[in-house]
Amino acid sequence: MKTILRQAAGSLLVVGLESTELTGLERAWLKLVRPAGIILFRRNIVDAAQTRSLLADSSALCAAHAFRCVDLEGGTVDRLRDALAAMPSPQAVAAAARQPGRGGQSRAGLIREKGELVGRGVKAFGFNTTLAPVLDLALPDSAQVMGTRSASATSAGVVEYARGFLAGLRAQGVVGCGKHFPGLGGGRLDSHLETPAIRRGFRALWREDLAVYRELRGELPMVMVSHAAYPDTRGGDRPASASKYWISTVLRKRIGYRGIVFSDDLEMGGILKFMPMEEAAVEAVRAGMDLMEICHTPELILRAYEALIAEGERSAAFSRLLFALQKKNARARARLFSAGASAALPARQFEALRKRILRFGETVLKAQETQQEGQQERQPE
Numbered sequence: 001m002k003t004i005l006r007q008a009a010g011s012l013l014v015v016g017l018e019s020t021e022l023t024g025l026e027r028a029w030l031k032l033v034r035p036a037g038i039i040l041f042r043r044n045i046v047d048a049a050q051t052r053s054l055l056a057d058s059s060a061l062c063a064a065h066a067f068r069c070v071d072l073e074g075g076t077v078d079r080l081r082d083a084l085a086a087m088p089s090p091q092a093v094a095a096a097a098r099q100p101g102r103g104g105q106s107r108a109g110l111i112r113e114k115g116e117l118v119g120r121g122v123k124a125f126g127f128n129t130t131l132a133p134v135l136d137l138a139l140p141d142s143a144q145v146m147g148t149r150s151a152s153a154t155s156a157g158v159v160e161y162a163r164g165f166l167a168g169l170r171a172q173g174v175v176g177c178g179k180h181f182p183g184l185g186g187g188r189l190d191s192h193l194e195t196p197a198i199r200r201g202f203r204a205l206w207r208e209d210l211a212v213y214r215e216l217r218g219e220l221p222m223v224m225v226s227h228a229a230y231p232d233t234r235g236g237d238r239p240a241s242a243s244k245y246w247i248s249t250v251l252r253k254r255i256g257y258r259g260i261v262f263s264d265d266l267e268m269g270g271i272l273k274f275m276p277m278e279e280a281a282v283e284a285v286r287a288g289m290d291l292m293e294i295c296h297t298p299e300l301i302l303r304a305y306e307a308l309i310a311e312g313e314r315s316a317a318f319s320r321l322l323f324a325l326q327k328k329n330a331r332a333r334a335r336l337f338s339a340g341a342s343a344a345l346p347a348r349q350f351e352a353l354r355k356r357i358l359r360f361g362e363t364v365l366k367a368q369e370t371q372q373e374g375q376q377e378r379q380p381e
């Protein structure tokens with residue numbers, strides 16, 4: 001019984017690694033935990049060949065059809081910037097798409113093109129999932145924290161960007177993840193460090209921030225839940241990532257989302273300053289979370305893993321929940337990643353992809369410059 005409980009607990013975790021190749025210690029705990037997948041960061045990535053090797057070695061110690069995740073939004077969050085080419089930010093691409101192209105034609109195809117380029121890029125390095133697009137509104141409160149990560153200040157603008165981006169990913173067979181539910185647009189604090197208390201009532205959130213999730217609920221393979229709290233709602237001061245109200249009541253029941261619900265990194269201050277890792281992992285599962293991301297520290301990964309097992313041994317209801325999630329997640333992974341890992345790109349094709357991304361960036365930059373010139377011309381002297 002304990003063996004299968006351990007397997008169920010491990011299958012709820014997506015974990016990070018220390019460096020550019022597996023250490024003996026990592027091999028040992030990966031073999032024990034058998035997580036649902038791996039997430040890599042710039043500290044793990046040198047080039048495509050090394051990254052593919054690291055992903056192959058680590059995924060072999062994970063559950064079947066493992067997630068191979070990377071954050072590639074473009075702009076400030078671009079883990080392949082140094083190893084491939086810099087991808088323009090969501091805000092820049094969305095703004096460029098609103099500018100007329102040659103002959104006054106729309107540039108809306110730029111958004112889908114970005115999704116396709118991101119998909120090709122992550123596949124070239126052996127990934128199958130990018131934790132993008134950002135679905136937060138670009139509101140004044142969060143401008144200093146979010147920067148250019150948010151595509152638009154309006155739900156319609158965010159939906160337009162996300163829909164095109166996701167279509168591009170799907171064309172490449174890459175899984176996307178909308179984030180950060182219920183929305184960080186009204187947050188003034190960085191959830192990597194603190195728990196943002198977003199003072200937006202439910203009506204405003206439902207009308208604006210959550211409209212994006214309602215519109216895209218059938219197009220998002222995964223939704224990432226934030227560590228922000230919304231004290232002017234029934235969620236109270238509890239981070240959304242550990243809130244049954246936000247995950248089970250709002251996202252699942254009211255919005256009707258049926259895909260994978262994924263936590264933001266449980267090592268972030270937004271959750272760990274509210275509760276210890278052991279409690280965070282158990283409470284996230286009780287709240288309705290399918291998968292949990294723990295990105296850096298082996299000790300914290302193992303503490304979460306052991307806490308899930310201990311709670312499963314203590315509570316028959318919790319153990320049943322773990323087993324149900326294990327089966328659900330296994331089915332989802334098999335469906336999403338049945339094709340297996342993509343083939344490595346020959347050097348010539350890799351260089352062609354790099355040049356195409358660079359040209360895409362130049363196109364976006366030129367559109368931005370044209371927009372700025374037009375704004376200057378419209379200003380009264």
